[in-house]
Amino acid sequence: MNSLILAALAAVLYIVAYHTYGRFLARKIFKVDPNAKCPSETHHDGIDFVATDKTVLFGHHFTSIAGTGPIVGPAIAIIWGWAPALVWILVGSILMGAVHDFGSMMISLRHEGRTIGDIAGDIVNPRVKSLFMLIIFFALWLVVAIFGVVIAAVFSIFPESVIPVWLQLPIAIWLGFMVYKKGKSHITFGIIATVLMYATIMLGAYLPVKLPELGFLSDVGIWVILLLIYAYVASTLPVTVLLQPRDYINAFQLCIAMALLLLGIVVTHPPMVAPVANLGAEGAPNLIPILFITVACGAISGFHCLVSSGTSSKQCDLETSAQPIGYGGMLLEGMLAVIVIIACGAGIGLGLEKDGTLYTGVEAFNQQYASWATAKGLGAKIAAFVTGAANMVSGLGLPKEVVLTLMGVFVASFAATTLDTATRLQRYIVSEIANSCNVPALGKKHPATFIAVSTALLLAFSSGGDGKGALALWPLFGAVNQLLGGLALLVITVWLAKKKVPVIFTAIPMVFMIAMTAWAMKINLVDFHANAQWLLFGIGAIISLLQAWMVAEGIIVLVRLKLK
Template sequence: MNSLIIAASAAVLYIIAYHTYGRFLGRKIFKVDPGAKCPSETHHDGIDFVATDKTVLFGHHFTSIAGTGPIVGPAIAVIWGWAPALIWILVGSIFMGAVHDFGSMMISLRHQGRTIGDIAGTVINPRVKSLFMLIIFFALWLVIAIFGVVIAAVFAIFPESVIPVWLQLPIAIWLGFMVYKKGKSHITYGIIATILMYATIIIGAYVPVNMPEAFGMSSVGIWVIALLIYAYVASTLPVTVLLQPRDYINAFQLCIAMALLLLGIIVTHPPMIAPATNLDAAGAPNLFPILFITVACGAISGFHCLVSSGTSSKQCDAETSAQPISYGGMLLEGMLAIIVIIACAAGIGLGLEKDGTTYTGVAAFNQQYSSWAAAGGLGAKIEAFVTGAANMISGIGLPKGVVLTLMGVFVASFAATTLDTATRLQRYIISEIAETVKVPALGKTHPATFIAVATALALAFSSGGGKGALALWPLFGAVNQLLGGLALLVITVWLARKKINIIFTALPMVFMIAMTVWGMSLNLFSYYADEKWLLFVIGSIITVLQTWMIIEGAVVLAKLRRN
């Protein structure tokens, strides 16, 4: 099939879904109130609670939820063929992921901007709050440590991206100063800031930076330390200083990158050279349930509930902004995931260089996806997307070297956004845990942030010179999707208490919990058989916590149904 038909059909479907199902959820299920006061107004503090124009907040929200998630998952899922991944992304994003994100943001807006883990204590019971908080802590612990390694890996693969990514920080601070201190137009100055950022991309294309080894540490280890120091600083600054303006620039970058990719698809319209289905890929696990754990961002991702209820709800200016930011943001991420599928299953066929040989067509796909092991490495996933994307964009006449740098910056910038947003979210979670255990001193900004960064640093350097977090990578997908199922459980109980029809959140909840419980069980058997005790112990703890929480939630739902 031609890739252009797939891209156009998906875009039309998403537009229809937003204006039909999205509006139905807003009006009939979550009952959006245009006149309601949001936490950004009632709890304004100038640091975390700041009323923000919805276009600016959309930039923060989208770049935070996207990260490298919609790239990594689809880039490996095409090994089962492009059709299963495409169907899951379309159905999952419209009927599960966007519902999950919208619901998480709405109930946070109705509960003083509290995180969904904290709200679980009010909606279900205090025990569930403690259970959910621990699960969220484990999930964010993995995210912070792993994304530090992800960005370090991108810098190693694309050293041309180093200068643009780091120079984006002073540009973002300047943008924040001009908009919030000088009262300038965020659109005009956002465009200027984006132009400046693209100028740094051109510089980076010709001035690559390779981090040398030092102090007995690998370049990855040094990058991880530098990135976690950055995350500490960025997550403690007021959102208007760095977080919002940087994410606003990244939103412009995303729109430009997606426009270039779509234009590249239109011009090159490469055929899908990957098989539509390939259920016997060498070494690959079964499609069910692993597909639904492998492809998270782009379909449904538990991390999104933390962003929706953790940062975005604190900056939302009106309830009417929730649908475009959360529901619309999820659909746009789904579109990005579909473009990634096209890049990996079609664009890569325009040319892949391996060991001095250039492969094209089906041979290129088979070379990149010869087996699950070959496609599963972090570098292989990123390489598959960047190569396919660069092939399509260079088809419109841009120099391939500059395009490769642009794509490298695109991946690294979004991963950095996820890193410092996750650190800020972990600070909120630690603060809420500190209040629960009655040690409020640990919940203050700097102690909580220090704990968030120090625990991630300890995990990163537990082995592998900064790559220790990758040992827990196999757990990440299952834990992330588990969060999605449990967030839908909290939203479903909240709707039940309001005597609102729960079917639209209950069905996605049941599906996601079933897939993650199934997937986690398979993982635990594998970890035990392979004597991977760290993975087995942490996975077992999380399984016990999730089982307990599911039982507690089911009991409450049963009582509400009887009443």
């Protein structure tokens, strides 16, 4: 199969879906009101609640939900063949993920910009709120700690990305000052800021930064500490100072990177060297249900409901902006995941250097994906995408060193966006939990942020100075993240039922995701028990019980509504 045909078909499908199914959901199901006042206006505080132009907010929203998720998931799922991963990305993003993100944002817009976990107490009952908040806290705890490791690993593997990623911060602050203080055009100055950022990429390509070990701390461990300090500062600043302008630059970067990748596909149009289906990959678990927790971002991801209801809803200017941001943002992420499939399944066939030998075609793919063990490592996932993407973009005549740096910055920048957005979200969750427990002092901005960052730091260094302690809980992350998505759909479904609106469009994705994640969690628990991984087993068992309890509460409410 030619990669150009796959990319074109996916793009057409997403455009059609947005203008048909997305428009139907906005008008008939969620009943978007262009005259409704949003929380950004009614609760304006200049820090978190700030009415924002939808193009700027789209940049923040998309870069927050994307991160490295649509890269690492597809980059490993392709081991089962490109067709299963591609079908799940297309179907999941259109019928599940985009519905989940859009619905979460609409509920929050109608409930004062509160997070969906907090709102669950009003929609279902207070017990569900407590259960949901515990699951969200655990999920964000993992996200903050793990994404700190992800970015640190990118800096270690691609030291050329260090200077561009860190210099993006003063450029973003300058952009925010010019737009919000001086009233300059966000488009004009956004383009200028992006040009400046690309100049730093040229600088980084020839000035890589490698950190030495410091005592018991590895280079990755040092980066994790620095990144969590950055996350603390970034998540406590007003969104207009750093978060919005930095994400706006990243949105331009995304458009340019995706354009380069698509042009690379057009010029090189490499054939898919990955198998169509490979259900017997060495050491790989069963395709079903593991595929549905391996590919999250790009299809459906529970983390997105926290962004939609946690930060984006607080900055949304009009309800009519929710469809392009919530529904459209998920479709664009799905397109990014399709490009990742092509990079790993076709681009890598243009050349893979390993142990001094250059492999091409099917042999290159087989070297990268020899077994589940060789493909599932963090470095292997990132390397598979960066190598394949660089091969395709290099076909445009760009220097390979610059392209590799560009792709490394692309991965690190998006992971950094997820890191500080997740830290800000964890602050909200800690504040909501503290207020529910009548401890308002801990719910204030700095105490809540300190709890968010310090707990992630403790997890990161639980294994020692390498800062990779969070990776011990990585096997739980996929299932917990997808469970969060299923439970968010449960809350949305109950909300729609109370409004006497057809619930089938959220109920079917809800049942599917809860069933798949419960099945996957059961498989994980059996594996954890067999290998005496008692920490993973204990945490997984507790989360499974919380899930069962919350689902039971939701079903009871739905049955009562049906009987009325």
